[in-house]
Amino acid sequence: MANLTETAKWESGIYRIETDDPVLGGENGVSNAPIKQLANRTVYLKQYTDQVANALDGHPDLGARLQQMQEETDSLGPDMQNAVAAALKFALTQVGVNAWGLRALREQAQQEGQIEIENRGVVSGCTVTRSTTAARNLNLSDGACFAKGRAYSVTPGNNAASVPSNTGAGPVVVYAYLYQNATGLWRLAVTAIGQAVPAGAITIYRLTVPANSTDATDPNLENVTITDVRRIERQWPQVFDSPATVSAVLNVLRSSDYRLDFDIVSAVGAPCGHDDIVVSSRATNGFSVQLASPADSVVVRWRASKLNN
Secondary structure (H helix, E strand, O other), X not given: OOOOOOOOOOOOOOOOOOOOOOOOOOOOOHHHHHHHHHHHHHHHHHHHHHHHHHHHOOOOOHHHHHHHHHHHHHHOOHHHHHXXXXXXXXXXXXXXXXXXXXXXXXXXXEEEEEEEEOOOEEEEEOOEEEOOOOOOEEEEOOEEEEEXXXXXXXXXXXXXXXXXXXXXXXXXXXXEEEEEOOOOOEEEEEOOOOOOOOOOOEEEEEEXXXXXXXXXXXXXXXXXXXXXXXXXXXXXXXXXXXXOEEEEEOOOOOOOOOEEEEEEEEEEXXXXXXXXXXXXXXXXXXXXXXXXXXXEEEEEEEEEEOOOO
């Protein structure tokens, strides 16, 4: 026995068998027409029901699913968009406020930095004079200097260093300094024009060389101005007449009643503690410290705190 062929189709009507219709079976027989039409409607409705069931997605009924769909649709409406925009704007504002607060804390209320204090100079002697036996040379007297946390003897010398010629149209400044050579002896040298004093050296004189000052025009350096800039500590290391001083810059605060904390990172040649870092002056935009230790190349981390700024 065969079954009728069913098609998912919504039939517009169901055929009514008339009294004069012959009894005729088969796939397309009159007797099976209304049954086939009802079967087609059943298959159609079954497919629709399955689609609805799949759409429920775990919801108890189609109404709940439609409610969720409505809410999702409403969330895309102008009111919801405005609410989301307002919430986002508020969140961004709060982030900005927090960022500003952190920046203010970092840059103003609490600031940090690092400084290095070089502690070098002359204990006695080490004077520079013009040479009378060689063109544009300098003589160095005997004496003693201090660096690296200890004192050194300085051997005198005639014609110990030469002053560069200035062929330019204006005056230039160069520096006479003491440096330690490879054998550990301290010698005199003069910077070239435009050159800085080397690291680790001790600056002792500033020389102003006028325009057109050369071996031919000024062999005895009579027109060169020699200015003594030695830092002299005659009672080193017990007493400092002019302690080594370094300044640090701050982002401007409202007042100078901030707290300063120091951490000694390293020091060369002698002990150095927190008490050896002495604040000599302070202002709203910076402060200066002096070193009360014979140590050299002292690296200090500092923190300025003003939480009521």
